[in-house]
Amino acid sequence: MKKLNYVFKNTFINMRRNPLLVIATMLAVLVSSFLVFTTLSARAIVENNTSRWQNGVHVVIFLDDRVTSTAHKQLQDTLENYPEVRMVEYFTKSEASDEFKSLFKDQPELLQEVDFDILPTSLRINLNDPADYQLIIERMDGNPAVREIRASGEAIERLLSLTNTLVLSATIFAALIAFAAFILIINTLRLTAYAKKKEIKIMRTIGASSTYIRLPFIFEAVFESLIGTSIAVGLGWGFIQYSKTSFIAESIFDIAISDSYLINLTLILLFSTIVFGFFASFVGIRKALND
Amino acid sequence: MIKLDNVSLVFQGGSVALSNVTTEISEGEFVYLIGHSGSGKSSLLKLLYKEFSPTKGDIEVVDMDVTSLPKWKIPLLRRKLGIVTQEPQLLEDRTTFENISFALEVLGFEEKEIDDKTSTLIDLVGLNESMYKFPSQLSGGEQTRACIARALASNPLVLLCDEPTGNLDPDLSIQIITLLEKINRAGTTVLMATHDSSIVNRRKKRVLQLKDGKLMSDVDQGRYV
Numbered sequence: 184m185k186k187l188n189y190v191f192k193n194t195f196i197n198m199r200r201n202p203l204l205v206i207a208t209m210l211a212v213l214v215s216s217f218l219v220f221t222t223l224s225a226r227a228i229v230e231n232n233t234s235r236w237q238n239g240v241h242v243v244i245f246l247d248d249r250v251t252s253t254a255h256k257q258l259q260d261t262l263e264n265y266p267e268v269r270m271v272e273y274f275t276k277s278e279a280s281d282e283f284k285s286l287f288k289d290q291p292e293l294l295q296e297v298d299f300d301i302l303p304t305s306l307r308i309n310l311n312d313p314a315d316y317q318l319i320i321e322r323m324d325g326n327p328a329v330r331e332i333r334a335s336g337e338a339i340e341r342l343l344s345l346t347n348t349l350v351l352s353a354t355i356f357a358a359l360i361a362f363a364a365f366i367l368i369i370n371t372l373r374l375t376a377y378a379k380k381k382e383i384k385i386m387r388t389i390g391a392s393s394t395y396i397r398l399p400f401i402f403e404a405v406f407e408s409l410i411g412t413s414i415a416v417g418l419g420w421g422f423i424q425y426s427k428t429s430f431i432a433e434s435i436f437d438i439a440i441s442d443s444y445l446i447n448l449t450l451i452l453l454f455s456t457i458v459f460g461f462f463a464s465f466v467g468i469r470k471a472l473n474d
Numbered sequence: 475m476i477k478l479d480n481v482s483l484v485f486q487g488g489s490v491a492l493s494n495v496t497t498e499i500s501e502g503e504f505v506y507l508i509g510h511s512g513s514g515k516s517s518l519l520k521l522l523y524k525e526f527s528p529t530k531g532d533i534e535v536v537d538m539d540v541t542s543l544p545k546w547k548i549p550l551l552r553r554k555l556g557i558v559t560q561e562p563q564l565l566e567d568r569t570t571f572e573n574i575s576f577a578l579e580v581l582g583f584e585e586k587e588i589d590d591k592t593s594t595l596i597d598l599v600g601l602n603e604s605m606y607k608f609p610s611q612l613s614g615g616e617q618t619r620a621c622i623a624r625a626l627a628s629n630p631l632v633l634l635c636d637e638p639t640g641n642l643d644p645d646l647s648i649q650i651i652t653l654l655e656k657i658n659r660a661g662t663t664v665l666m667a668t669h670d671s672s673i674v675n676r677r678k679k680r681v682l683q684l685k686d687g688k689l690m691s692d693v694d695q696g697r698y699v
Contacts, residue, residue, distance in 0.1 A: 189579055385563050388523075390552035390628060391580045393545075 193399035194406060197375045204371040205407055211364035212411025212459075213418075216452055218357035220419035222350055223448055224440055229346040231439040242308040242319050245331040248276075254328045259306055265322070267315040272307040279305065303330055364411070365463050368404050372467035375400065383472065393472065400468045405460030412456040416449050475501045475632060475663045476522060481531030483517055483687075491517035492687045494531070499665060501631075504658040506674045507667040509684035515667035518684070519634050522665075523555050524548045536631050553581065556625030556662070560637035562617035564609040570620050571596065571605045577627035595623040599653060615646035622653060626662075633657060635666040639673065647673055 198205050244262075246255050255273070262271045274282075279302040287293050310316060316334040323329050376383065386396050423445070427438040476499040483492040492514045499505050507515050520526045522535050524543055533540040536554045543551060564573050575592040583591065596605050599619040604612055612620065618638050625633060635654065639647035651673055658664045668674065674681055678695040 381563060382565055385565070385576070385624075386580050387549075388552065388557045388559075388563070389577045389580050389624070390549040390555075392549045395580070 190395075190398045190402060194402040197379075197399055197403050198407070200378055201371050201374055204367065204374065208364060208367040208371055208407045209411040209414075211360055211367055212408045212456070213415045215357050215360040215364055216412040216415035216456065217418055218353050218360065220416055220448060220452060221422060222353040222357065224419065224423055224445065226346060226350045227444055228438055228440050229342070241310045241313045241335055242316050243333045243335075244306040244308065244323060244329055245303045245333070246305060247328055247330040248303060250328040255304065255306075258326065258328050262306060262308060262319075265319070267310055267312065267318055268308055269311045270309040272309075274305045274307050276300070276302055276304050279303070361459070364408070365459070365466075368407065368460070368463040369467035371407075372400050372404060372464055373470075375403070376468050376472065396472060397464070397468060400472075401461060401464040404464035404467065405457055408456045408460040408463070409453065412452055416452060420445065420449075475499055475503070475536060476665065477532070477534040478518075478521075479532040479534075481518075481521065481528045481533055483514075483521060483526060484529045490687050491526075492521070492528075492684075495684075495687075495689045496531075497682060497689060497692055499663060501663055502658070502661060503680060504655060504664045505666070505680045505682060506677070507665060507682050507684065508669065508671075508674055509667075510669060512686075513684040514687040515669075515684055516636050517687075519557075519636050519665070519667055522632075522634055523552055523557055553628045554631050556622075556628065556630035556633040558618070558621050558625045558633065558635040558638045560640040562609070562614075562621045564612075564617055564620055566609050569606050569608055570601055570612065570616075573609070573620055574623045574627065577624045581628055591627070595626055598626070598657075599623040613646070614642050615649060618642065618646075618650055619653065622650070622657070626657065630662060632663045632665065635664065637667055637669070639668060639670060644672065651677060 244258075246258070259271050259273055262268055276299070280299040283297065283299070283302060284294060308319060310319070313335075320332050320334060323332055383396055423438065423440065476497075478495050478497050481492055481495045482490070484490050495514075495518065507518065509515050517526060521528055521533055522540065524540050528541060531541070535551065538547075538551050538554075540551065565576065568576065571592055574595055575588045578588040578591055596602055599622055601616060601619055601623065604616050607616075609617060609620070622633075622635075622638070633654070638654075639650050642650065647670060654664050654666060655677075680694045681691070682689060683691045683693075
């Protein structure tokens with residue numbers, strides 16, 4: 184207990200020696216952890232959203248009205264027999280008109296201008312695996328009953344690709360800042376070790392173990408990292424809560440992310456931070472405390 | 475208590491610090507280690523508390539095989555030894571009391587014990603009037619006394635002193651020697667390195683003389699020639 188008191192007391196004495204470096208370290212850890220937290224949360228949100236879209240309609244086949252309804256029915260039967268297809272829904276001209284009216288109900292001028300007769304009948308296809316949309320397009324290519332094919336998979340793929348690029352960029356940036364934090368921690372600890380050179384020498388002479396001498400340094404690195412990450416996680420939670428009611432949620436995404444995901448992410452981040460602090464302190468004082 | 479068997483120490487680059495030194499010091503002895511600067515006195519002491527490792531030979535200190543002692547066991551060895559260096563190593567931002575209690579704190583004593591033991595040690599080395607002074611306010615002799623008190627914190631079996639009177643005038647040196655003899659009478663084995671012939675010749679103790687890393691003589695009640 185007495186030794187633990189000594190370790191805690193010295194951790195805070197060490198931190199008081201270089202306040203600016205300590206703050207810089209905490210800020211670097213904070214930015215890095217915030218980026219990791221928000222990036223991973225954002226990826227989860229995008230995945231949730233795209234998964235919802237993927238559960239909807241993946242391919243729409245607009246039918247040529249010059250072809251008989253029997254041909255339309257045959258085409259629907261053919262599609263329903265494909266193993267990749269989960270469900271095919273026949274969408275009539277009148278249903279297309281109703282949908283159009285519903286979508287543009289706020290624009291009466293547009294509704295007055297539109298000739299609803301030009302809206303084609305369509306087959307709306309739901310696939311087991313949305314990635315198979317290309318197969319359907321290939322099979323339907325050249326079919327006389329088909330006027331045009333649209334696949335939402337392309338848009339989803341583009342969005343996922345964009346998200347992955349953003350996640351990768353943010354991860355690289357977070358890693359760079361984490362590296363900066365790592366260097367800062369090492370620097371802070373080395374300065375502290377240098378300032379305490381005499382004290383460390385005396386402790387060695389008295390018979391203090393290496394672990395005992397190292398502990399205040401380890402605690403310092405872990406403590407600084409934990410403070411940075413805790414603030415980052417707090418800000419991350421706050422940002423997500425704000426986003427749920429902000430323009431982002433109204434205009435682009437439903438900010439759908441479970442609390443359990445966020446709690447797991449928080450725990451993983453805090454644990455990683457402790458490991459990070461340990462490793463940084465180990466590297467930082469290895470040379471300074473080498474016996 | 476201390477055994478050296480054919481011990482040699484050669485530094486990187488080839489300079490020989492000690493060459494085939496063999497000697498033995500029994501429990502309760504007071505032994506002077508003498509020789510000119512560079513004769514190997516400090517190196518021999520550092521071998522005893524495993525600051526250095528011998529190039530050749532075997533060393534045994536307080537029943538521990540120092541030669542093959544693993545790194546993690548060095549603190550255990552040092553807790554059985556008291557080490558006093560020529561330059562008093564005191565923390566400038568702490569008082570005499572705090573400098574001594576620091577050692578007890580590091581060794582894991584309870585607060586009450588630390589206060590009691592520190593007071594006893596301060597009393598033993600005669601620093602009662604200087605216990606709340608900072609090192610910069612202490613004389614050279616007082617600083618050495620504080621270091622001796624700190625070295626005694628762990629109740630060492632052996633006290634290793636490397637030129638503790640090196641920076642002191644003759645009167646203060648005698649006071650320090652008297653203090654060390656008092657500690658020795660209480661049962662602690664003392665090995666003191668010095669190049670001060672006046673001290674050694676007056677005290678009539680066992681004297682080990684080193685020259686160029688070799689043990690030239692080992693004489694009880696010897697003189698520094």
